[in-house]
Amino acid sequence: MKATKKYNFYAGPAILPESVLHQAASAVTNFDNMGLSILEISHRSPNFTKVMQDAQLLAKELTGAGDEFEALFLTGGASSQFFMTAMNLLNTDETAAYINTGTWSTKAIKEAKLFGNIVLAASSEDDGYRYIPKQLSNLGNAKYLHYTSNNTIYGTQYHQLPDTTLPLIGDLSSDIFSRPVDLNRHAVIYAGAQKNMGPAGTTLVLVRKDMLGRVKHQIPTLLDYRTHINKGSMFNTPPVYAVYVSMLTMRWVAQQGGPEAMASHNSKKAAMLYKEIDNNPLFTGYARKEDRSKMNVTFNINDETLENAFVEACSEAGIVGIKGHRSVGGFRASIYNAMPVEGVEKLVDVMQTFSKQHGA
Amino acid sequence: MKATKKYNFYAGPAILPESVLHQAASAVTNFDNMGLSILEISHRSPNFTKVMQDAQLLAKELTGAGDEFEALFLTGGASSQFFMTAMNLLNTDETAAYINTGTWSTKAIKEAKLFGNIVLAASSEDDGYRYIPKQLSNLGNAKYLHYTSNNTIYGTQYHQLPDTTLPLIGDLSSDIFSRPVDLNRHAVIYAGAQKNMGPAGTTLVLVRKDMLGRVKHQIPTLLDYRTHINKGSMFNTPPVYAVYVSMLTMRWVAQQGGPEAMASHNSKKAAMLYKEIDNNPLFTGYARKEDRSKMNVTFNINDETLENAFVEACSEAGIVGIKGHRSVGGFRASIYNAMPVEGVEKLVDVMQTFSKQHGA
Numbered sequence: 001m002k003a004t005k006k007y008n009f010y011a012g013p014a015i016l017p018e019s020v021l022h023q024a025a026s027a028v029t030n031f032d033n034m035g036l037s038i039l040e041i042s043h044r045s046p047n048f049t050k051v052m053q054d055a056q057l058l059a060k061e062l063t064g065a066g067d068e069f070e071a072l073f074l075t076g077g078a079s080s081q082f083f084m085t086a087m088n089l090l091n092t093d094e095t096a097a098y099i100n101t102g103t104w105s106t107k108a109i110k111e112a113k114l115f116g117n118i119v120l121a122a123s124s125e126d127d128g129y130r131y132i133p134k135q136l137s138n139l140g141n142a143k144y145l146h147y148t149s150n151n152t153i154y155g156t157q158y159h160q161l162p163d164t165t166l167p168l169i170g171d172l173s174s175d176i177f178s179r180p181v182d183l184n185r186h187a188v189i190y191a192g193a194q195k196n197m198g199p200a201g202t203t204l205v206l207v208r209k210d211m212l213g214r215v216k217h218q219i220p221t222l223l224d225y226r227t228h229i230n231k232g233s234m235f236n237t238p239p240v241y242a243v244y245v246s247m248l249t250m251r252w253v254a255q256q257g258g259p260e261a262m263a264s265h266n267s268k269k270a271a272m273l274y275k276e277i278d279n280n281p282l283f284t285g286y287a288r289k290e291d292r293s294k295m296n297v298t299f300n301i302n303d304e305t306l307e308n309a310f311v312e313a314c315s316e317a318g319i320v321g322i323k324g325h326r327s328v329g330g331f332r333a334s335i336y337n338a339m340p341v342e343g344v345e346k347l348v349d350v351m352q353t354f355s356k357q358h359g360a
Numbered sequence: 361m362k363a364t365k366k367y368n369f370y371a372g373p374a375i376l377p378e379s380v381l382h383q384a385a386s387a388v389t390n391f392d393n394m395g396l397s398i399l400e401i402s403h404r405s406p407n408f409t410k411v412m413q414d415a416q417l418l419a420k421e422l423t424g425a426g427d428e429f430e431a432l433f434l435t436g437g438a439s440s441q442f443f444m445t446a447m448n449l450l451n452t453d454e455t456a457a458y459i460n461t462g463t464w465s466t467k468a469i470k471e472a473k474l475f476g477n478i479v480l481a482a483s484s485e486d487d488g489y490r491y492i493p494k495q496l497s498n499l500g501n502a503k504y505l506h507y508t509s510n511n512t513i514y515g516t517q518y519h520q521l522p523d524t525t526l527p528l529i530g531d532l533s534s535d536i537f538s539r540p541v542d543l544n545r546h547a548v549i550y551a552g553a554q555k556n557m558g559p560a561g562t563t564l565v566l567v568r569k570d571m572l573g574r575v576k577h578q579i580p581t582l583l584d585y586r587t588h589i590n591k592g593s594m595f596n597t598p599p600v601y602a603v604y605v606s607m608l609t610m611r612w613v614a615q616q617g618g619p620e621a622m623a624s625h626n627s628k629k630a631a632m633l634y635k636e637i638d639n640n641p642l643f644t645g646y647a648r649k650e651d652r653s654k655m656n657v658t659f660n661i662n663d664e665t666l667e668n669a670f671v672e673a674c675s676e677a678g679i680v681g682i683k684g685h686r687s688v689g690g691f692r693a694s695i696y697n698a699m700p701v702e703g704v705e706k707l708v709d710v711m712q713t714f715s716k717q718h719g720a
Contacts, residue, residue, distance in 0.1 A: 006395045010402045013600060021397045025388035028381060035366045035678075037381045039559035039605060042370045042681060075435035075561070076582060079596040083580035107581075114578050194597055199399035201435070201561045201599035218474050220443035221467075222436060236439040237554055239561035240373060241601060245399060318395075321402060 007343040010321030011152050011296060012174065013194040015338045020248045027244060038244055043237050051244050052233060058250035059204055062259055063176075063183050070229045072205040073243045078104070078173045081190040081203060083111035085169050088207075088225050089187065090116035090143060091215050097121040097142035099162060102129040102151040103327065104171060112146070115217075121145060121162075128328075129154040132291040139164055144187050150175035152195075153325040155287040155298030155332065161185055167211070175295050176204065177253050178337055179263035187211045193242060195295070196337045198249045201242030253337060262337050269335045269344045270294040276348045282306070282355045286328060300330030303358075310354055317350045319343075367703040370681030371512050371656060372534065373554040375698040380608045387604065398604055403597050411604050412593060418610035422619055423536075423543050425566055430589045432565040433603045438464070438533040441550040441563060442471035445529050448567075448585050449547065450476035450503060451575050457481040457502035459522060462489040462511040463687065464531060472506070475577075481505060481522075488688075489514040492651040499524055504547050510535035512555075513685040515647045515658030515692065521545055527571070535655050536564065537613050538697055539623035547571045553602060555655070556697045558609045561602030613697060622697050629695045629704045630654040636708045642666070642715045646688060660690030663718075670714055677710045679703075 008015040016024075031038035032047045041048060052073070059071040074080070085108075090096050094116050098109045100123035112118050119142065122133035129151065139145065146169040150157040157175060161168065167187035176191040183189065188207045194200040207225050221227050227235050253262060274292060277285045277299045286298035301307055307330070314322045324330040333347055368375040376384075391398035392407045401408060412433070419431040434440070445468075450456050454476050458469045460483035472478045479502065482493035489511065499505065506529040510517040517535060521528065527547035536551040543549065548567045554560040567585050581587050587595050613622060634652060637645045637659045646658035661667055670691070674682045684690040693707055 008396060008400055010400065010405075013400055013403060013597065016397065016400050021388060021399065024397075024399065025385050028385035028388055036368060036680070037376065037384075039381065039384065040368055040370065040373055040376050043373060043560065045370075075437075075599070077435075077596045079582050083582065087580075111580050111582075114580060192597065194600075199601055200403065200597045201602055220447075220471055220474060222440050222443065222471075236437045237373065237552065237560045239435070239599060239602065240554075241559055242561055242599065320396070 005318055007317070007319045007346050008321055009319060009333045009335070009339070009343070009347070011325070011332060011334045012192075013200045014334055014336050016198070016245070016249060017252045017338045020245065020252055023248050024245045038241060043234065043240055048240060048244075049234070051247050052238065055243050055247035055250065056233060058247060058254060059206065062250060062253060063181055063189070063206060065183050065206055068208050068210060069183065069206050070209055072207065072225065072228045072233045073202045073238055073246070074205055074228065074233075075202060075239050077203055078171055078190060078192040079107065081171070081205060082108040083114065084223055084225070085146070085188055085190070086112035086115040087219055087223060088215065089169075089211055092116055092217065095119055095142050097136075097139050097145045097166065099123070099133065099136070099145070099147045100125060101132060101148050101156060102154050104151065104173070105146075105148045108146055108148070108171065124156075129156065130286060130291075131288040132156050132158055134163065136162060136164060139166055142166055144169050147171070150293050150295050152296045152334070153327060155293045155296045156291045157293035157295065159291070167208075177250065177259055177262060178266050178295060180259045193246050195334075196249075198246030199242055201239045202246055204246070265341075266294045266335065266337065269339065269341055270297065272341075272344050272348060273297050273333060273335065276351050280351055280355050282358065283351065286330065295334060295336055297333040297335060298324060298328060298330065300324075306358060313350055313354045314347070317346060319347055319350065322347075365678055367677070367679045367706050368681055369679060369693045369695070369699070369703070369707070371685070371692060371694045372552075373560045374694055374696050376558070376605070376609060377612045377698045380605065380612055383608050384605045398601060403594065403600055408600060408604075409594070411607055412598065415603050415607035415610065416593065418607060418614060419564055419566065422610060422613060423541055423549070423566060425543050428568050428570060429543065429566050430569055432567065432585065432588045432593045433562045433598055433606070434565055434588065434593075435562060435599050437563055438531055438550060438552040439467065441531070441565060442468040443474065444583055444585070445506070445548055445550070446472035446475040447579055447583060448575065449529075449571055452476055452577065455479055455502050457496075457499050457505045457526065459483070459493065459496070459505070459507045460485060461492060461508050461516060462514050464511065464533070465506075465508045468506055468508070468531065484516075489516065490646060490651075491648040492516050492518055494523065496522060496524060499526055502526055504529050507531070510653050510655050512656045512694070513688060515653045515656045516651045517653035517655065519651070527568075535653075537610065537619055537622060538626050538655060540619045553606050555694075556609075558606030559602055561599045562606055564606070609698075625701075626654045626695065626697065629699065629701055630657065632701075632704050632708060633657050633693060633695065636711050640711055640715050642718065643711065646690065655694060655696055657693045657695060658684060658688060658690065660684075666718060673710055673714045674707070677706060679707055679710065682707075
């Protein structure tokens with residue numbers, strides 16, 4: 001299928017399973033044997049209505065969501081959920097608590113402040129967001145606690161949920177379906193598709209319905225979760241193709257054995273890569289060991305003058321998307337669900353060869 | 361490419377050019393010879409950055425937009441622009457005028473009321489939205505006048521712009537790029553992609569920059585046009601694939617000769633179909649003749665008991681998407697830019713044969 005074999009370590013949009021891409025391409029010419037492209041059929045046609053229903057069912061199945069939750073496929077990315085969560089759940093005179101573990105948390109806090117009283121429960125800003133803060137404060141009268149499950153830029157991840165009895169709002173953009181989630185602790189989880197769920201263009205929101213309808217201010221129709229709940233996520237034209245490819249990807253996750261199987265697959269890949277980082281004298285991991293992400297492995301090269309040469313060595317081996325985010329520098333290997341073990345082996349191989357060549 | 365030849369008359373998502381679908385499918389397996397799918401590459405990669413820039417340039421070129429305008433590819437559909445236009449341009453104590461020509465105008469009015477004082481300049485509700493009202497009132501101190509350029513459900517269309525010196529906000533969702541537009545009369549035009557521009561999943565907003573930054577209320581970052589203007593429509597991850605396919609479709613429009621050539625092509629198709637409706641004793645057009653749409657041709661069958669039989673006859677000829685919207689009934693033939701003359705000929709042929717068979 002591909003012109004040359006590439007190992008795709010992009011942070012997002014990111015690698016998707018080969019079998020999904022194959023079906024996704026086929027649907028662009030002839031979807032469901034309709035003799036039409038999926039790009040040009042009505043979203044009210046039975047063929048697409050079924051795709052949306054399957055996507056909603058799969059999202060609920062893979063997260064263990066009960067009937068009290070609704071699965072919505074919206075647009076606008078996680079960035080839109082930063083304000084939509086607060087807009088739908090918080091009154092101006094109410095308080096919500098937020099944990100700041102990096103860039104995305106910071107943005108979520110900024111938007112929520114437009115709708116209520118926002119308190120900081122914890123932050124890891126003091127050490128360049130290298131860790132997940134465990135001690136929480138200011139939870140007193142908060143309506144919910146918001147956290148970012150995995151931090152793509154810094155390479156940290158929650159390995160257990162924040163220690164509170166408050167309903168959680170979780171930004172799971174970069175680790176949804178990569179491991180089981182305890183949805184019963186949550187009021188809302190949301191995730192931009194473009195890491196573990198599909199291509200850019202849709203955002204999954206799983207919302208506990210009894211949390212809604214309690215705010216006094218008016219909400220534009222399209223920003224009110226209830227609008228989408230009442231119409232099965234089809235109030236207006238949904239992002240048809242992004243939902244379709246997400247549905248295919250969720251089906252692939254289910255076929256692989258679901259989030260439990262993904263967790264074991266992802267742990268194996270992460271262990272291989274962190275082992276190499278820790279053993280190779282040329283490299284140093286960025287995040288604290290106990291909070292390391294199994295999705296985004298961040299590391300630096302000890303001799304920064306070798307940075308470009310390492311990127312070049314990766315490139316020659318077919319490895320793309322390895323450069324770190326500009327706010328951390330160094331390297332970032334994103335090893336989402338669809339990354340095969342073979343891709344990580346290739347990267348480890350390049351690291352070892354490069355290390356030998358440069359006398360480490 | 362297709363299993364069987366279909367004539368796609370869906371109202372939206374709708375027919376796209378064959379050559380666009382061919383390129384769109386190819387990019388899902390190997391985009392730009394990168395050895396990667398367009399669904400799995402970073403939106404910050406030079407390959408996609410170029411797609412976004414090309415899309416912005418084409419949108420401006422095809423509408424004749426000068427430097428005072430910015431072209432944004434957002435999400436959320438035209439339905440999100442119903443509130444975003446008012447949210448970005450109107451203060452609570454200011455007035456805006458709206459023309460009600462049907463379902464979509466009604467929704468735009470409802471959302472705008474959350475942000476300012478909305479007055480009705482005209483309405484065609486009194487006659488089932490069969491016409492475009494020409495007399496306007498209440499324009500006195502309005503900041504802008506909002507209109508819906510083409511009404512997909514009722515099959516009416518503005519053939520000249522509303523008679524006012526006020527800046528216009530135009531919902532061009534269903535007729536953008538189908539004919540030239542006088543952008544200089546507008547503050548904003550917006551269009552959901554899924555008719556004449558591409559697949560569902562992105563919305564074009566052309567906004568005159570000097571209209572912004574004048575409102576007193578706070579706007580969530582993602583809903584502020586200035587956020588997207590400042591970042592070249594890449595503040596957060598855009599809907600990559602929908603923008604790509606829209607870019608291909610706009611390029612196709614340019615290759616066909618641009619909106620002028622499209623207007624002539626569309627007038628020819630519409631004339632053929634309306635001629636048959638007017639001559640065939642079995643059918644009656646829905647909209648008033650002078651306001652008939654060249655995009656969505658609405659008509660009823662005089663003997664309603666034949667409705668299903670006509671749909672069946674169309675279906676046998678490979679014609680899909682011909683059923684009218686539930687609020688109007690009858691039939692609707694959507695003949696957007698990508699519909700070839702051949703498709704309209706086929707429909708006329710079926711109408712004539714059906715008419716003979718049923719003794720008209």
